[in-house]
Amino acid sequence: MSFATAEFREAVVFLGAAGLVVPAIKRLNVSPPLGFLLIGLLVSPYGLGRLAETHPWLEALVIEDQKAVHFAADFGVVFLLFMIGLELSLERLRSMWRLVFLLGGAQVLISAVVIATIAVFFGFRFDIAVVFGCALSLSSTAIIMHLLTESGRLGTSVGQTSFGILLFQDLAVVPILFVVGAFALDTGAVVAEMVSAVGKAVLVICLILGLGRLVARPLFRTVASTGSRELFLAVVLLTIIGAAVATEAAGLSAALGAFLAGLLLADTEYHHRIAIDIEPFKGLLLGVFFVSVGLSIDLAEIVAEPARILTAAFGLIVVKALIVYALARLAGKESSVALEIAMLLGPGGEFAFVVADMSLTTGVFYEDTAQFMLIIVSITMAMAPLLAMAARRLVAYFGASGVATETFADYPDQISGHVIVVGYGRVGQEIGQLLDSQRIPHVAIDLDALRVAALREAGLAIYHGDARQYEILERLGVRSAAALVVTMDDPKTALQTVISAHRDWPKLPIYARVRDAVHANAFLDAGAKEVILEAREGALQLGETVLVGVGLPEDAARDLVAERRAILQMAPPNAGAAVL
Template sequence: MEHVVDARQLLVFLIAAGIVVPLFQHLKLGVVLGFLIAGIAVGPGGFGHLVPLYPIFGYATIKDASVMQGLGDLGIMFLLFTIGLELSFAKLGSVGRLMVGAGGLQVALSTAAIYGVAAALGFQFDDSLVFGMALALSSTAIVTQSLVERQRLGAPVGRTALGVLILQDMMVVPIVIIVGILGQEGASVGASLIKGIALAAVVVVAVVVIGRTIIKPLMRLAGATGNRTLLIALALLIIVGTGAITSHAGLSGALGAFLAGLLLSETEYRHQLDVDIEPFRDLFLGLFFMTVGMTIDVVAVMGQLPLVLGALALLISIKLAAGYVACRLAWMPRSVSIETTFVLAGAGEFAFVVFTLAARDNVVAPDLTRLAATIAALSMVVTPFLGVIGARLAAYLDKRRNQSAHGVSADEGYADHVIIGGFGRFGATVANLLQAEGIPYVGLDLNAEHVEHAKAEGQTVFFGDATRPEILERLGGARARSFVATPDDAGVAEKMVAAVRQRWPDAVVHARARSLGHARALLDLGATDVVPEALEGSLQLAGLILADVGLPDDAIDQRLSVAREAARAQLREDFSDPATVRPRAIDD
């Protein structure tokens, strides 16, 4: 009968995930938030409150989240395993400084700040210290998955956040030991902290040494059989086994899985394992996010709404301040510090473990641990939103910094020149040819790396938006010989052409087109001449083929010129045919 109950709960999970998660994906709110909201809905604190009034809700309620918690923990382990596969030990060295510097400072400052605020509010020493240690850590699963969804894990914010999270996982042992000591009389917290850190370091080194000795030969032995199922089974055994070792030693099981990923990243099976583990990871990780949502009691939160929201805002504010100071002290750029701070501003899953231990050992009163756990869970729910806010703030700061360093400040007296919008590979090639002929030009690009690289080579390029007429005017747009639209983004090229044509109706506008359809769109918007990339690429390939069959260079150049002019004539003819032209509108 127990298996039937478990099957029903699993069915509820699958149905809730199948409805809520696609909806949140459609709304572009992220899979993580979708699972969290689904967990709140089907948990005992959601639909569970409606069961006494409407028994039918019992079929849509998971009454005991702990039944699925073990499977959810596997999701965290699989996630950290795949991250380890992508990193490797060589790449891990690049986040070592971040782990020790930013990570250590973030944990220390957050713990101290939360402790200080709690003590100032009148809480006892034990309560304040437990709150500080539990809430200082962030959610490895939610943070990393949110970064993956927004394709930020490989960015500086991703590397910084990962370094901090690894350090936080290593702090699990000292925190567990300290909580246990607080329940005893006369024990030394300082000595136990040193003992815990030493134990964590020993366990990590032991896992790495033993893993390098055993794991690689095992994987090669399994690979020699050619049995893909055996490889998957062995990988699962390694993940769960290393996780069990670190968990038994008091560390996070996810840290063990991460180390397993690092060990297997040095083998030739890393890419295949990444693909094979992905379905397990996504399923179990969804279970974990839902179990977090199930810990939130909607009725209890509404009953103490001012207190809960106030405490939540206070927690996030404290962690934002402490995290930013930690990142800046670790010499991180301001924009990276802000985005990393927002990503890590929520609490983590380990807070539930700490509060459970504290309540069991009578270190903190049960009602306080329940309230603190609710606040921690809510902070995890808002973590994806905080990440988006941090990313936007960081992008704004980067734009302001680049505008200040490379931006156009005034009309610098340009005349009879060419304005190039978009200074990537295509725009830089155009500029080099103009420079070789002594024709003055000025470039614009919103990619700071393109601008800095071009300036380092002595080219006249500014950070700016080529679709804004006021910026083009500062570059002498009214006196320009012509405009060249070469952005990588097709929509940006169209907006630039439209902006130039609207401001200077008689201007000459050359444009790069990504396709023939895009070329027609640019001509429709007023481009004087358009060069489709597909056309030039095909002509270059044809030229190579003609050279291979023995035609002389002059003949090849003549034939390509004829073909190029014929293609352009056809493009203009298509454009002039009313049946093939449709009016287009460009959004402001």
């Protein structure tokens, strides 16, 4: 095998362009997906490829073999669907069902019908119009979540309502792909084929979810207990690819299998760790997906029909924004909140590219039809950051903050004002019980997979992972946390956790349990606000300090700890040993 082959050359072109273009795009505070889309436009046969006709040296910068890129892009879609499934825990859906199923469902259904009706009015075939309506009713989860997170607005009414609608849009992707597949069937065989497809789908879904629930948790518990990050990642990748292969073998979409695998693992204690470990793969492969979209877009189409293209793009934003605004107002949102949500969700989304590719492959779309939709969606996605900025300025101009009383505390895994307890052995559990006695929300994280499994079965909010990783604490809401409590047995790991947390969040109060005075000084130097020597009395003192630190009056905190001390003194020596 030669590293000078076209495949390796084009890989170098992609990675080199990504290394130059994406950082420049991020400095402009633009979402990375748009950066990868720009790379695709730049290195495509329609971009630098046209200039290469007069400047031959540019041929080295052009990606011509799009098959290999599309193959990697398919993996990007698979990993994206897995991550979506991973975020769609049943608990989250239950807590947000009104936003997700009522508001989100109405938005997708009404938008799809209106857009399809407009497409039929302008002369498109019925099946093409329906696919248009379904695909263009969706918005960009990747870009909108990036914009909300970067601006610190995910916990506001705007953020949570947008998030709920996006969750339903993500759920709607699978049935939309079924619709596209149905239009590709011969008319006479549609009913029989659809019945067969639905039957296969139900069977495969039941097998994956049924067998998965029996096998997944014990398997991941065993692998996590080995402490091998490589082995854990290998099992995650095997789960994703195995589920994708299973659904594809049944004649269904590989993306559906990945989605089911994510849904299967969403309610386990490992879902935060899995999300962190898989993020680099998803990010890079999703980047390849956006590059492949850019490679497929012929900018000459915009030059040839600028009025038609731009009218369609702005029309899409206006139609969707009006629908979202009206629905948000009916749902009781303030006008300022509804306006910002409408402008965020007005543009198209990345799944329109998936639908366009599948429609082209199955013969539902012609090449020019696919090009038309790709260009419209690309233009509107590129406008998303500008629309978000304009929405905030409009809200500020009219004197409304757009921020309602909803906070992360209303939704699982997105609480605020909470305490993060790192290490949930004897000391960690004592602190957790003190916090629970005053209904102060807290989440725990521990490296011991068996302990985590046992405590999860007891109903505690504990997750498996390494708190030294920036991403792990991010996913536990450290930015909005009231305090971080470090109670691990291993002093080296505990100190590294304090160092990392203080470096990344210097204003976060950190309380730590230490072994002796030497360790105490090291922890204080590393950024801990207060340290307490270990043992049971240390746990009680640390618990009292934490209660005061998160806002409880000192007298009340002291009385609570005294009461807890009396209970412990009366308890038998081995009480609670099974869980401690």
